[in-house]
Amino acid sequence: MASGPKLIILRALCAAAVLAAAVAGNFNQDVDITWGDGRGKILNGGNLLTLSMDRSSGSGFQSRSQYLYGRFDMQLKLIPGDSAGTVTTFYLSSQGSQHDEIDFEFLGNASGEPYTVHTNVYSQGKGGREQQFRMWFDPTMGFHTYTVVWNPSHIVFYVDGTPIREFRNLAGTVAGVPFPTSQPMRVYASVWDAEEWATQGGRVKTDWSKAPFVASYRGYAAAGCTANDVASCARSNGAWMFQELDAAGKAELKRAQAMYMIYDYCTDKYRFPQGPPPECSAK
Numbered sequence: 001m002a003s004g005p006k007l008i009i010l011r012a013l014c015a016a017a018v019l020a021a022a023v024a025g026n027f028n029q030d031v032d033i034t035w036g037d038g039r040g041k042i043l044n045g046g047n048l049l050t051l052s053m054d055r056s057s058g059s060g061f062q063s064r065s066q067y068l069y070g071r072f073d074m075q076l077k078l079i080p081g082d083s084a085g086t087v088t089t090f091y092l093s094s095q096g097s098q099h100d101e102i103d104f105e106f107l108g109n110a111s112g113e114p115y116t117v118h119t120n121v122y123s124q125g126k127g128g129r130e131q132q133f134r135m136w137f138d139p140t141m142g143f144h145t146y147t148v149v150w151n152p153s154h155i156v157f158y159v160d161g162t163p164i165r166e167f168r169n170l171a172g173t174v175a176g177v178p179f180p181t182s183q184p185m186r187v188y189a190s191v192w193d194a195e196e197w198a199t200q201g202g203r204v205k206t207d208w209s210k211a212p213f214v215a216s217y218r219g220y221a222a223a224g225c226t227a228n229d230v231a232s233c234a235r236s237n238g239a240w241m242f243q244e245l246d247a248a249g250k251a252e253l254k255r256a257q258a259m260y261m262i263y264d265y266c267t268d269k270y271r272f273p274q275g276p277p278p279e280c281s282a283k
C-alpha cells in the first residue's frame with residue numbers, strides 16, 4: 001500500500017523536476033538542430049546557438065519537447081548590417097493540415113533600415129492574422145527577449161516584457177474563431193531566405209556578397225505543460241497558466257500597439273472588403 005505522505009513527497013519532487021527541467025534552458029539538452037548541414041551551432045556549453053545562412057542554405061532547430069500551453073522565452077540578436085531578404089524566426093507549431101501556430105518572424109532590411117517584427121496566429125490550419133511592428137530599439141545591436149505566453153484564455157506576444165499583441169480565446173463566444181487548445185506544439189527557430197517578398201515587398205533582394213548571415217539565440221526558457229499532462233500542470237505550475245492581462249497590462253498593450261504597430265490585418269480593407277474577420281470586432 002502506498003503511504004500518503006510518501007506519495008505526496010514523490011508528487012512534489014516530480015513537480016519540482018518538471019519545473020526545473022522547464023526553466024534550465026540549455027540548448028544541448030532542449031533542442032535539436034534539424035537542418036542546415038552545420039550552419040546551426042551550439043556554443044558556450046549550450047548557452048548560445050547561432051543560425052547562419054549562405055547562398056546554398058539557411059538553418060534551423062526545434063525543441064525536443066512538445067507543449068500544450070506554456071511560456072516560451074527566447075533572447076535574439078538579429079542579423080546585423082545588410083539583412084535584406086532574410087527572415088529569422090522563433091515560433092511554435094503543431095503538425096498537420098489543421099495545425100496551430102504562433103509566430104514571431106523578423107524580416108531583415110537594407111543596412112540602416114528598420115527590421116519588421118511580423119506576428120501571426122494559426123488555429124486549425126487557418127492563419128492570415130498578421131500584425132507587424134517596429135521595435136523601439138535596434139534588434140541587431142544586442143539581445144532582446146521575445147516571449148510567447150499561451151494558456152487557455154489567450155496568447156500574448158511580449159518584447160522585453162512589454163505585451164505587443166493578444167489573441168484571446170473567443171472559441172466559446174464568437175463563431176468561427178477556433179483557439180489552440182488540444183494540439184501540442186514544438187518550439188522552432190530558423191534563418192531562411194525570402195527575398196521574393198520579405199524586404200520592401202520583394203523589391204530589395206538578398207546581397208549574397210554579405211553572407212553568411214548570422215542570428216544568435218540565447219536564454220531559451222520553456223515553462224510548459226508537456227502534452228500528456230495538462231491537468232497536473234495546471235495545478236502545479238506557474239503563474240503563466242492562469243495569467244490574464246490586468247488593467248495595467250491592457251493599457252501597456254494598447255500603448256505599444258498605438259506606437260509600434262505598422263500593419264494590422266483587422267484594418268486591412270483591401271484584404272477584407274466585406275469587413276474584418278470575426279475576432280477583430282470582439283471586445
Ligand SMILES: *[C@@H]1O[C@H](CO)[C@@H](O)[C@H](O)[C@H]1NC(C)=O
Pocket residue numbers: 107108109110113114115116198199200201
Ligand atoms: C525596410 O525599410 C523600409 C524603408 O525604411 C521600410 O519601408 C520597410 O517597412 C522596412 N522593412 C521591410 C521588411 O521591408
